[in-house]
Amino acid sequence: MSWGLFWQAMLSGITNSFVYALIGIGLAVIFKGTKVINAMQGEFAVVGGIVTVFALQAYGVPYFPAALIGIAAGALLGLIVDILFVRPMMRRKAGEESFLLLTIGLAFTISAGLLYFVGRDSYLLPGIGGSGVVEMFDAFIPVHSYWLVGISVVVVILLRLFYTYSLTGLAMAATSIDPIGAATNGINVTLMRTYTFALGGAVGALAGILVAPLVSVNYHMGIALTLKGFAAAILGGLANPIGAVVGGLVIGISEALAVIGISSGYKDIAAMTVMIIVMIVMPNGILGRAGRRGG
Amino acid sequence: MSPAPVTAKSARLVLDVQGVAHRFGGLRVLEDVNIAAPESQIVGLIGPNGSGKTTLFNIITGFIRPRSGTVSVNGRDVAQDSIQQRSRDGLLRTFQTPKVFDHMTVLENVMMGMHAHTSSGVLATMFAMPSARRELASTRASALQTCERFGIAHLAATRAGELPAGLRRVVELARAHQAKPKLLLLDEPSSGLSGPEIDTLRGWIRVFASEGTTVLLVSHDMGLMDVCDVVNVLYFGRVIATGPMAAIRDDQKVRDAYLGAA
Amino acid sequence: MAFARNKLLIAAVAVVALLLPLLLQRHYVDVMVFAGLYGIAGLGVALLLGQCGIVSLGQAFFYGIGAYSSAYLCVTLGLSPIFGIVVGAALSALIAFIIGWPILRLTGFFLALATLAIGMIGGILFYEWDWLTGGTLGIGGIPTLSLFGFELNTPQRYYYFVWAIFLVAIWLSHNLVTGRAGLAMRAMRDAPPAAEALAVDMHALKTKIFVLCAVLGSLAGSLFAHYATYVSVQSFTVERSIIFLLIPVIAGAASVWGTIIGALFVALAPELLSGLGDAHQVLFGLALVLVVTLLPEGIVGLPKLVMKRFGA
Ligand SMILES: Nc1ncnc2c1ncn2[C@@H]1O[C@H](COP(=O)(O)OP(=O)(O)OP(=O)(O)O)[C@@H](O)[C@H]1O
Ligand SMILES: [Mg+2]
Numbered sequence: 026m027s028w029g030l031f032w033q034a035m036l037s038g039i040t041n042s043f044v045y046a047l048i049g050i051g052l053a054v055i056f057k058g059t060k061v062i063n064a065m066q067g068e069f070a071v072v073g074g075i076v077t078v079f080a081l082q083a084y085g086v087p088y089f090p091a092a093l094i095g096i097a098a099g100a101l102l103g104l105i106v107d108i109l110f111v112r113p114m115m116r117r118k119a120g121e122e123s124f125l126l127l128t129i130g131l132a133f134t135i136s137a138g139l140l141y142f143v144g145r146d147s148y149l150l151p152g153i154g155g156s157g158v159v160e161m162f163d164a165f166i167p168v169h170s171y172w173l174v175g176i177s178v179v180v181v182i183l184l185r186l187f188y189t190y191s192l193t194g195l196a197m198a199a200t201s202i203d204p205i206g207a208a209t210n211g212i213n214v215t216l217m218r219t220y221t222f223a224l225g226g227a228v229g230a231l232a233g234i235l236v237a238p239l240v241s242v243n244y245h246m247g248i249a250l251t252l253k254g255f256a257a258a259i260l261g262g263l264a265n266p267i268g269a270v271v272g273g274l275v276i277g278i279s280e281a282l283a284v285i286g287i288s289s290g291y292k293d294i295a296a297m298t299v300m301i302i303v304m305i306v307m308p309n310g311i312l313g314r315a316g317r318r319g320g
Numbered sequence: 321m322s323p324a325p326v327t328a329k330s331a332r333l334v335l336d337v338q339g340v341a342h343r344f345g346g347l348r349v350l351e352d353v354n355i356a357a358p359e360s361q362i363v364g365l366i367g368p369n370g371s372g373k374t375t376l377f378n379i380i381t382g383f384i385r386p387r388s389g390t391v392s393v394n395g396r397d398v399a400q401d402s403i404q405q406r407s408r409d410g411l412l413r414t415f416q417t418p419k420v421f422d423h424m425t426v427l428e429n430v431m432m433g434m435h436a437h438t439s440s441g442v443l444a445t446m447f448a449m450p451s452a453r454r455e456l457a458s459t460r461a462s463a464l465q466t467c468e469r470f471g472i473a474h475l476a477a478t479r480a481g482e483l484p485a486g487l488r489r490v491v492e493l494a495r496a497h498q499a500k501p502k503l504l505l506l507d508e509p510s511s512g513l514s515g516p517e518i519d520t521l522r523g524w525i526r527v528f529a530s531e532g533t534t535v536l537l538v539s540h541d542m543g544l545m546d547v548c549d550v551v552n553v554l555y556f557g558r559v560i561a562t563g564p565m566a567a568i569r570d571d572q573k574v575r576d577a578y579l580g581a582a
Numbered sequence: 583m584a585f586a587r588n589k590l591l592i593a594a595v596a597v598v599a600l601l602l603p604l605l606l607q608r609h610y611v612d613v614m615v616f617a618g619l620y621g622i623a624g625l626g627v628a629l630l631l632g633q634c635g636i637v638s639l640g641q642a643f644f645y646g647i648g649a650y651s652s653a654y655l656c657v658t659l660g661l662s663p664i665f666g667i668v669v670g671a672a673l674s675a676l677i678a679f680i681i682g683w684p685i686l687r688l689t690g691f692f693l694a695l696a697t698l699a700i701g702m703i704g705g706i707l708f709y710e711w712d713w714l715t716g717g718t719l720g721i722g723g724i725p726t727l728s729l730f731g732f733e734l735n736t737p738q739r740y741y742y743f744v745w746a747i748f749l750v751a752i753w754l755s756h757n758l759v760t761g762r763a764g765l766a767m768r769a770m771r772d773a774p775p776a777a778e779a780l781a782v783d784m785h786a787l788k789t790k791i792f793v794l795c796a797v798l799g800s801l802a803g804s805l806f807a808h809y810a811t812y813v814s815v816q817s818f819t820v821e822r823s824i825i826f827l828l829i830p831v832i833a834g835a836a837s838v839w840g841t842i843i844g845a846l847f848v849a850l851a852p853e854l855l856s857g858l859g860d861a862h863q864v865l866f867g868l869a870l871v872l873v874v875t876l877l878p879e880g881i882v883g884l885p886k887l888v889m890k891r892f893g894a
Contacts, residue, residue: 062691064698114874123874123878125690125691126831127871129698130870132867133821137866248820249702252695290706290710294707297699297702297703305685305687404781407778407779412780415779428768435781440762442758442790452762459762
């Protein structure tokens with residue numbers, strides 16, 4: 026394999042890693058706010074991407090507002106999921122496995138719904154900054170990739186600022202750490218959870234919109250995105266957005282190595298394997314999931 | 321016929337904790353703790369909140385590995401043994417918040433006490449081998465007897481999760497009795513119990529000891545502590561006094577450190 | 583009184599079940615065969631979910647191993663079907679053990695997503711290893727089974743065969759969950775530290791049930807291969823795993839007999855909704871979501887819920 030192909034695979038792996046990081050950050054946002062691992066996070070991305078495509082192509086909305094509509098769709102979906110399903114289950118104090126079944130069921134439903142409404146086609150968005158490419162290390166990188174990385178970094182920074190400085194962000198963080206304490210301090214815990222889901226949905230949708238120009242979106246890609254985002258998030262420690270970027274890089278580069286070393290069919294296997302190994306080898310690692318033993 | 325009083329020196333030590341120390345991060349929870357429990361005695365462990373009593377239980381039963389020190393059961397160092405191995409060797413504990421199996425019936429809870437004493441495997445159970453069926457039937461019969469003895473036979477078919485706190489304690493105790501442990505560690509069994517219920521509990525603790533079970537008892541209820549042959553006082557991770565409850569009450573150090581604070 | 587009524591009900595159901603293939607159109611007998619096949623695989627998932635609290639999203643992987651073992655050994659190597667079934671089950675058990683031992687230290691979400699990842703890896707391998715599986719073209723010409731010289735080559739005959747196996751598997755599972763191991767499983771689900779303190783080796787027990795679940799999945803896959811006589815990757819995707827998971831969830835995972843209801847649901851619902859085309863998948867997903875949100879104990883728990891709601 027020539028160096029050009031090597032770098033081509035590597036650099037597209039690195040680009041993808043920011044998409045996984047964004048999905049992972051969305052997952053982390055929701056986990057932080059609700060202690061639920063949202064197995065339909067990838068679906069937010071697919072919905073965001075497809076809504077943007079339709080706004081742009083079927084309804085002729087200009088690019089930027091179309092993207093905003095896509096993001097709003099993700100946020101709205103998060104809102105609906107929380108109000109219709111998560112709230113009653115929280116009230117019932119449902120267990121972890123119930124939330125998992127719920128979000129898996131929603132992922133399945135949304136994926137099937139997309140199949141019904143938009144079919145099996147893959148939808149491509151035009152790249153931000155056109156369809157130009159830039160040569161780098163003998164490889165050709167779409168201009169859009171730079172935008173993708175840049176926007177992802179900005180989102181990471183904005184989230185960080187939001188959670189550290191804004192009142193809403195602080196309240197959302199407080200809710201997750203100590204819901205009862207937050208409630209006694211006059212924070213509307215239920216509402217904060219809804220905000221959390223909306224924010225997670227928006228971040229997920231953004232990931233979908235950013236990835237659509239590179240690999241296109243289809244009804245079927247949600248679950249794989251969820252798993253890779255989850256891998257990125259746990260690698261980086263679920264609470265930490267910058268960690269998710271590092272985690273995303275590990276996944277993206279593992280995929281690239283699988284593409285280079287074996288074949289592109291093994292890309293997902295590499296990502297999933299890394300994820301499983303990380304969970305086993307660093308069970309409480311950066312995550313700090315080490316619960317108290319005994320009584 | 322009252323048994324001759326045994327002194328700590330002459331009796332065999334069922335539990336011997338030596339020089340145990342533990343930290344959580346920077347927090348020193350236990351330091352150079354020495355505690356001994358002679359056979360068939362009731363040994364108390366008291367100390368203010370956060371003094372490390374539950375942590376010591378966790379170390380003795382294998383839920384936590386200590387930073388240093390040894391735990392010997394029946395004269396053997398158990399450092400390498402898993403929780404399950406210790407349990408099979410006759411070590412049993414209860415928990416500060418009663419841990420009954422909520423979705424199982426009272427009878428099934430008590431049957432679980434026999435787990436370490438039974439052996440039917442997954443395949444034998446699936447294929448309903450006669451041995452497995454016999455074992456299950458005898459476990460059930462024996463557990464039912466225990467339920468009767470503890471006055472909960474009428475609740476045998478009730479889900480344990482539906483019981484009030486006091487009865488959950490009784491179920492936990494009956495389950496422990498079913499397990500016939502050599503060493504029973506009770507972590508605040510009196511919390512949440514009413515006066516009369518505590519009297520019953522005291523009776524049961526005596527029954528355990530009279531049947532040859534050594535008991536290590538943690539409680540904040542000083543009245544209950546009278547059942548103990550000997551009491552250890554833990555204060556900020558150190559044992560500051562050991563002796564009969566009467567002597568402990570008069571100990572100036574203990575008064576300053578513990579009873580005064582309470 | 584209630585007991586006698588129950589017995590009567592069971593007898594009635596049994597008679598109907600026995601007569602069903604004679605009364606139904608061939609197509610619906612076929613659907614019932616699939617209910618039995620899915621039920622066997624779903625029963626494994628039910629044991630994990632209902633007894634151990636483990637959400638398995640990878641059952642289609644073992645279903646695939648069984649199906650491909652049967653297909654490959656019978657068609658490519660020309661061996662007798664029994665080899666395919668046994669080799670598939672043994673292979674599944676081995677793989678489940680190798681995977682299960684490390685991952686069953688995980689719990690909750692993390693374990694569930696690990697099983698999902700394994701299911702996806704399995705699906706990709708079935709696709710990539712086309713020298714073994716035939717890839718999207720699949721493997722055809724798998725022989726039908728015969729029992730003591732009696733060819734199981736019609737849906738009617740296969741119906742009795744598969745449902746007999748399904749019922750025996752349920753009976754074995756029933757013994758398991760009401761026996762010593764079942765008590766231990768439920769104990770470790772309710773209060774893990776207390777179960778450990780009573781000498782329950784949780785990790786070993788979970789691993790055994792995981793292996794058992796895989797063997798049931800593999801058996802169902804083998805039986806599927808000999809019924810359909812053709813297998814290809816489409817049958818072993820994550821969607822199939824979710825359908826297997828739906829079986830215990832619909833019915834209420836705590837009851838092994840409930841898997842019958844769950845199996846009938848997942849097999850019949852698409853039939854009844856087939857007029858809707860692809861939309862039936864949406865309704866499947868919604869069924870899962872609604873049961874989880876509204877019926878925490880599944881359909882089996884419905885009467886209790888109704889009683890509670892409306893007082894009785
Ligand atoms: N797993 C753990 N991680 C960190 N700190 C812990 C852990 N378990 C206990 N601690 C801390 O160690 C100290 C001793 O706790 P422990 O539960 O042993 O006390 P205790 O004597 O049982 O108190 P109580 O009377 O309230 O039950 C406390 O400060 C507690 O917060
Ligand atoms: Mg304590």
